[in-house]
Every structure is written in structure tokens, then in C-alpha cells.
Amino acid sequence: MIRVGIVGATGYSGVELIRFLAGHPHVQVAHLYSSSAEGESLASVFPHLHAHPLPALAKIDAEQMGAENDVVFLATPAGVSAELSPALLQHGTKVIDLSGDFRLRSGETYQNWYKKKPAGDEWLQQAVYGLSEWNGTEVAAAKLIANPGCYPTATLLGLIPLAKSGWVHSKSWIVDAKSGVSGAGRGVSLGVHYSEINESIHAYKVAGHQHTPEIEQELGRQAGMEQLVQFTPHLVPMTRGILVTAYGQLEKKVSAADVQELYESAYEGKPFVRVRPPGSHPRTKEVYGSNYCDIALHVDERTGRVIVLSVIDNVVKGAAGQAVQNMNLMFGLPETAGLSLVPLFP
Numbered sequence: 219m220i221r222v223g224i225v226g227a228t229g230y231s232g233v234e235l236i237r238f239l240a241g242h243p244h245v246q247v248a249h250l251y252s253s254s255a256e257g258e259s260l261a262s263v264f265p266h267l268h269a270h271p272l273p274a275l276a277k278i279d280a281e282q283m284g285a286e287n288d289v290v291f292l293a294t295p296a297g298v299s300a301e302l303s304p305a306l307l308q309h310g311t312k313v314i315d316l317s318g319d320f321r322l323r324s325g326e327t328y329q330n331w332y333k334k335k336p337a338g339d340e341w342l343q344q345a346v347y348g349l350s351e352w353n354g355t356e357v358a359a360a361k362l363i364a365n366p367g368c369y370p371t372a373t374l375l376g377l378i379p380l381a382k383s384g385w386v387h388s389k390s391w392i393v394d395a396k397s398g399v400s401g402a403g404r405g406v407s408l409g410v411h412y413s414e415i416n417e418s419i420h421a422y423k424v425a426g427h428q429h430t431p432e433i434e435q436e437l438g439r440q441a442g443m444e445q446l447v448q449f450t451p452h453l454v455p456m457t458r459g460i461l462v463t464a465y466g467q468l469e470k471k472v473s474a475a476d477v478q479e480l481y482e483s484a485y486e487g488k489p490f491v492r493v494r495p496p497g498s499h500p501r502t503k504e505v506y507g508s509n510y511c512d513i514a515l516h517v518d519e520r521t522g523r524v525i526v527l528s529v530i531d532n533v534v535k536g537a538a539g540q541a542v543q544n545m546n547l548m549f550g551l552p553e554t555a556g557l558s559l560v561p562l563f564p
């Protein structure tokens with residue numbers, strides 16, 4: 219059994235990791251670590267885990283963590299994994315980081331967008347961007363995974379085939395995204411207060427969200443040329459889910475059937491990306507609690523635009539599920555191990 223450690227298990231992505239790993243056939247949740255609840259049981263924080271056999275929350279000590287785990291998931295706020303990862307990696311322990319600390323190739327860009335001290339260049343260069351569907355070969359050989367952000371996951375899976383095709387003007391991308399509140403984590407703040415956000419919807423960080431450079435970096439890398447993306451996130455009063463509605467200006471006459479065929483071929487054999495039938499309008503509810511990303515394609519011949527709809531569960535495909543998918547590839551396990559849950563409906 220692979221010995222897994224989790225830092226940040228008292229947070230939303232961390233506890234979601236436990237939901238998938240507890241039933242995983244090749245893994246033992248060996249150690250849980252906490253910066254605020256050392257010595258307590260996870261069930262004291264999350265009563266829904268009462269009577270589930272899990273280790274007590276232990277102190278965060280990178281040397282110790284490196285010695286007692288084969289892989290450590292870091293489900294922690296920005297800045298923490300840049301500090302913890304080097305010691306773990308030097309021990310030969312694999313690291314899957316759910317934060318933004320290793321996603322951007324340039325430390326300077328990270329510092330500009332996250333306002334935190336970046337990880338050293340040698341570690342940034344080692345990190346593999348864990349978008350499993352597109353970087354699977356590199357993920358399988360990786361020691362350090364930068365697990366993609368939630369909005370970038372839905373956006374990149376939705377746009378990469380078109381960006382690679384060259385059919386769309388590379389500077390015309392407009393990405394309108396909507397997220398449930400769990401995307402902001404478990405921390406309490408006015409911005410996620412029920413009476414302030416219920417019955418309301420608003421955009422935030424317009425022209426300034428930290429996922430913009432991540433989307434442009436990875437879309438550009440996959441397409442082999444620079445891409446410019448106008449990204450606007452919105453907060454929606456629901457718990458889980460992201461809907462991305464993305465627009466691109468077509469540079470040649472392309473039919474809806476051409477785009478459909480492009481995507482069906484790109485995602486053939488990819489178990490977690492479901493290209494929906496032509497004309498579909500996927501809902502976040504249809505992927506709730508699952509590792510699926512559902513994509514639908516539309517072409518507006520009047521405006522010459524292609525419109526891509528992409529939905530994920532932010533805590534699963536946008537965080538913990540994708541992290542487990544990456545772990546499966548890193549350890550040569552079936553990609554779907556532990557992840558075959560059908561979405562929760564209604």
C-alpha cells in the first residue's frame with residue numbers, strides 16, 4: 219500500500235482528498251498534519267467522519283513527513299508548500315501541491331500575482347503541471363506536481379483542443395467563469411458570509427485574477443504560441459461547481475460538426491472528460507461530487523464565434539480528484555482508481 223500524508227486535511231480540498239483516498243484500493247491514509255489542531259482527531263473538526271479509522275492530526279515537520287510517507291498532498295494556502303516541499307523532495311517523497319506555489323514557471327510572475335515569496339527556481343523547474351489529460355506522460359515521471367487551479371482546469375480542458383487547432387484567433391479568448399463558494403476555502407470572511415452572497419451574484423478580481431497567467435501560460439504551451447485571455451470570475455451562491463463560458467473568434471469557416479469532431483477525437487480514451495452531444499448545455503449539478511469535466515461546443519455563424527461550455531466540481535476535478543488522478547499516474551496505477559464515483563444527483 220502507498221503511504222499517503224495530507225497537510226491541510228481540516229480544509230475543504232484536504233477533507234475531499236480523504237473522501238477519495240479512504241476508498242482507494244492501493245492507498246493507506248497514513249498521516250494527517252495540521253498547523254492548528256495538532257493531537258486532535260479529524261472527526262472533532264468534521265463530525266461526518268465520526269468512527270472512520272483515520273490517524274490523529276500530527277505536527278507539521280517536513281523531515282518527519284518525508285520519512286514516513288511515499289507521497290504527501292499539500293492542501294494548504296499559497297506560500298506554505300514553497301516552504302515545505304524542498305525537504306520532502308530531498309527525502310525522495312513525492313509531492314502533490316494543490317496550491318498555486320509551483321504552477322507558474324516564473325517566480326517573478328508568481329510574486330506579482332500571489333504577493334508571496336516564490337519557491338526557488340530549481341523547484342519551479344522540477345514541477346510538472348498536473349493537467350492529467352494533456353501532460354500525462356510528464357506526470358507519470360514527476361516527483362513534484364503543481365495541481366492546476368480550479369478555474370484553469372475547467373478553462374484549459376475546454377480550450378486546449380481549439381487553441382491547438384489554430385482555428386481561433388489566439389488573442390480573442392474571453393473566459394466568463396462562475397464558481398460556487400467552496401472555491402474560497404473553509405476560512406470565514408465577509409466575502410463568503412451567507413447573508414451577503416445569498417440571492418446575489420457578482421464578478422470579482424476583474425482583469426486581475428491570479429489564474430489569468432496560469433491559463434495563458436498553459437494554453438500557450440499546449441498551442442505552441444502565445445495566447446491572450448480575458449478572464450472574469452464570478453461568485454455564485456451555491457456550494458460546489460464551476461461553469462466556464464468561453465468565446466473565441468474563428469479565423470476560418472468552421473462548422474459546429476467540425477468542432478465536435480475535434481473534441482471527440484482529442485478526448486477519446488480520457489475517462490474523466492465527457493464531450494456532450496451537439497447543442498448541450500451542461501450543468502454543474504451533472505458533475506457534482508465527481509471527477510468529470512463535461513464540455514459542450516457551440517458555433518455562432520452570425521458572429522463567427524465558437525462558444526465552449528465547461529463544467530467541473532471545483533473541489534473534485536478542480537482540486538482533490540485531479541490530485542488523486544495525478545497520484546495514480548505517478549505510481550503507475552489505473553488512472554481511475556478510487557475515482558469512479560457517479561455524480562450526486564439531484
Ligand SMILES: NC(=O)C1=CN([C@@H]2O[C@H](COP(=O)(O)OP(=O)(O)OC[C@H]3O[C@@H](n4cnc5c(N)ncnc54)[C@H](OP(=O)(O)O)[C@@H]3O)[C@@H](O)[C@H]2O)C=CC1
Pocket residue numbers: 225226227228229230231232251252253254255278293294295296298316317318366367368400401402403404405532533536537
Ligand atoms: N477549494 C477549492 O475549490 C480549491 C482550492 N485550491 C487550492 O488548494 C489549497 C487548499 O484550499 P482549500 O482546501 O479550499 O482551503 P481551506 O482554507 O479550506 O483549507 C486550507 C488548510 O490549510 C491549513 N493551513 C492554513 N495555514 C497553514 C499554514 N501556515 N501551514 C500549514 N497549513 C496551513 C489549514 O489546516 P490546519 O489549520 O489544520 O493546519 C486549513 O484547513 C489552496 O491553496 C487553494 O487555493 C485549488 C483548487 C480548488
Ligand SMILES: CC(=O)N[C@@H](CCC(=O)OP(=O)(O)O)C(=O)O
Pocket residue numbers: 296316317318367368369397398399400401402403428429451453
Ligand atoms: C470562489 C473563489 O474564491 N475561488 C478562489 C479560487 C482559489 C484557488 O483555487 O486559487 P489558487 O489555488 O490559485 O490560490 C479565488 O477566486 O481565489
